[in-house]
Amino acid sequence: MNPFARIALIFTLLFLSISAHAGSGSSKAGDEISFTPEQIIGFSKKVEKTMAAKGARVAILARMGRPASELPEGMHFTHVAFAVYSQITTSDSRTIPGYAIYNLYQRDKQPDVSDLVQDFPVDFFAGVAVLEAGIIIPSPELQKRLLEVIASPTFAKLHNPHYSLIANPYTTDKQNCTEHTLDVVNAAIYQTDDINKIKANEKAYFAAQPVNVSPFKLLLGSMFAAEISTSDHPHDSKPVTATFETIGSYLKKYDEGSEVITVLP
Incomplete structure (x- = not known):
């Protein structure tokens, strides 16, 4: 293989790697459906029953948009x-109990811009790569406070539409779904809608996840994928971001009575 072809191949492989990582963000279910409607409906019902059996009025729910082997x-x-x-009101005007899902989703045609979107468990799990769910059930007191925040203007006020897949949770420049979730959690804990106070407490008490991707891949990713940005990260240290796991660890440490569980088919 001549040197130019080798360089082109390296760049192609790096781009494919970054694209796979980028595709794991907060997007709505697309055309890639890995499971039958019956499997998705059955799994969604199992997740709902699991949360209901725990008495969860509000929970933090996570899905796997990519296989674990493709993630950092x-x-x-x-x-x-x-x-x-x-x-929940059904299409035939019946009212039934269930869970509504409050998401931060990237726009399909503007992946570096996000919106707050409400859907339901079947929608939430429609495009997953693996039927596995993570659930954080906060303490009853924190659930009560979260319900108040979600139902108030604070929920939307804490939304920053400037999306980055690896948003730095300690700044207000960019945001992803996990950072918005963390901000809402802390708005409930500290009973404030002041984002500066929220960020000060996150810097003091929340341990973010290092982004274990090489600086060269991140640089290349920011060049080719609009939803990947490093502009909100210090240049002299590894980027960090909020994840389901770090939010779970945070609440288990500071919210006595919170619980983290996994649901499989």
Whole structure:
């Protein structure tokens, strides 16, 4: 293989690696459906029954948009949202109990921009690569406070539409689904909508996940994928981001009575 072809191949492989990582972000379910509708419906119902059996009025729910083998070390779930026990109106005008999912999703045609979107467990799990769910069940007191925040203008106020897959949770420049979740959690804990106070407490008490991807891949990713940005990270240290796992560890340490569980088919 001549040197130019070898360089082109290296860049192609790096781009494919970054694209796979980028595709694991907070996007709605696309055309890649790995499971039958019956499997997705059955798994969604199992997740709902698991949360209901725990008495969860609100929980933090996570899914696997990519196989674990395609994700950086230390990362497992790829999208996080709030599941809120609600009275849901069906298409035939019936009212049934169930969970509504409060998401931060990337826009399909503007992946570096996000919106707050409400959907349901079947929608949430429709495009997963693996039927596995992570659930964080906060303490009853924190659940009560979270319900108040989610139902208030604070939930939208804490949304920053400037999306980055690896958003730095200690700054306000960019945001992803896990950072928004963390900000809402801390708004409930500290009973404030002041983002500066929230960030000060996150810097003091929350341990973020290092992004274990080489600086060259991150640089290349930011060149080719709009949803990958390193502009909100210090240049002299490894980028960090919030994950389902780090939020779970944070609540288990500071929210007595919180619980982290995994649901499999």
